[in-house]
Amino acid sequence: MTTPPAPHTPLRIGLLGTGPWARNTQAPALAAHPGVRLSGVWGRRPEAAESLAAAHGTEAYTGETGIDELFAASDAVAFALPPDIQAPLAVRAAAAGCHLLMDKPVATTVAGARELAGAAERAGVASVVFCTLRFATGTAQWITEQAALDGWFTARAQWLGALYAPEASSEYAASPWRREKGGLWDVGPHVLSVLIPVLGEVTELTAARGPADTTHLVLRHASGASSTVTLGLGAPVAAVGMEIELRGERGVVTLPDWGDAVGAFRSAVDALTESVRTGVPHPCDVRFGLRLTELLAEAEAGLLVSRRL
Known part of the structure; x- marks a missing residue:
């Protein structure tokens, strides 16, 4: 395990990525x-990295050498990059001794996610995967409370967005990755990150295709x-919404409003900091990220088989 910072010493976290998610959530x-x-911002486009870094009073890094320079200036790194760019860079970060604050999904191939999980384990670095509902103020405690109860019979979850409506x-x-992989890979990790801690590991999975990019x-x-x-991400605007409902011996409960993404990400930073300090892995770490990738890949494979039938 890498040596944690001394008590009361701020954890130096670098940010890789300059897109909307980085600008709107992670950097703030x-x-x-x-x-x-915030030890620095790395971006593929120098002007974007410089703009975001300047907005938050830190250094900008670009290019291949800039990645390694940011790792050297950081105790941990946060990722706001497409998953299959994120995964190999996170392997490099772990090898450099940086703790990992990942975005979901950690990768879109099982091989990529498995390599990442192995790299984090070998390096002894802490990791957290930012599945928003696991960290948001409005939902994190609710998940913990439901997971402590027995007798759940069934659950129903729906997350429909309208990103591609005219x-x-x-x-x-x-x-591009979101358009290619659809709602299964984008919002699927959020839903699974609620259902698995409450109902237990997934032992059987069946997938069916719906309209547009919808997956059941x-x-x-x-x-x-x-x-x-x-x-799904391709629903009509009037059809959008997210809900998760549990039914069991104690009746029916529904997921509360989850709040804002910035607050949820701040809680994920707290979780990473605690894991760095204590050496205790967080339940939503890269190993959980690997399991999510395995399930999503299994669902995607099932959709391909059904399409050929």
């Missing part, structure tokens, strides 16, 4: 966190409970 959360010093205007719609999943969990999940 890191710059304002009292226990953190009348929609989201800067996240420009993301039927899951069986280790507890014996089942769940159904609907995921």
Whole structure:
């Protein structure tokens, strides 16, 4: 395990990425966190890195050498990059002794996620995967409370966005990986990060295709409970929404409003800091990120098989 910073010493966290997620969520959360010093911003486009770094009073890094320079200036690194760019860079960061604050999914191939998990284990670095609902103020405690209860019978989850509707205007719609992989890979990790701690590991998975990029999943969990999940980014604007409902011996409960992304990311930073300080792995670490990738890849493979039938 890498040596943690001395008590009361701010954790130096570098940020890789300059897109909308970095600008809107990660950079503001890191710059304002009292226990953190934003040690720099790396971007593929020098002007974007310089602009975001200047906005938050830190250094800009670019190019291949800039990546290693940021690692050297940081105790940990946060990623706001497409998953299959994130994964190999995180392997490099772990080898450089940097703790990891990953975005979901950690990769879109099982091989990439497995290599990352192995690199983090070999380096002895702490890691947290930012699945928003696991860290948001409105939902994190709710998940913990439901996970402590027995007797859940079934769950129903739905997350539909309208990124690609003609009348929609989201800067996240420009993301090539998001358009290619769809709601299964983008919002699927969020839903699974709620269902798995409450209902248990997924033991059976069936996937079916819906309209546009919509994917339907039927899951069986280790507890014996089942769940159904609907995921998509291409719904009509009037159809968007997110809800998760649990039914069991104690009745019916629904996921509360989760709040804002900046606050949730700040809590993920707290979780990483605690894991660095104590050496205790967080439940939502790169090993959990690997498991999510395995499940999403299994679902995607099932969709391909059904398309050929």
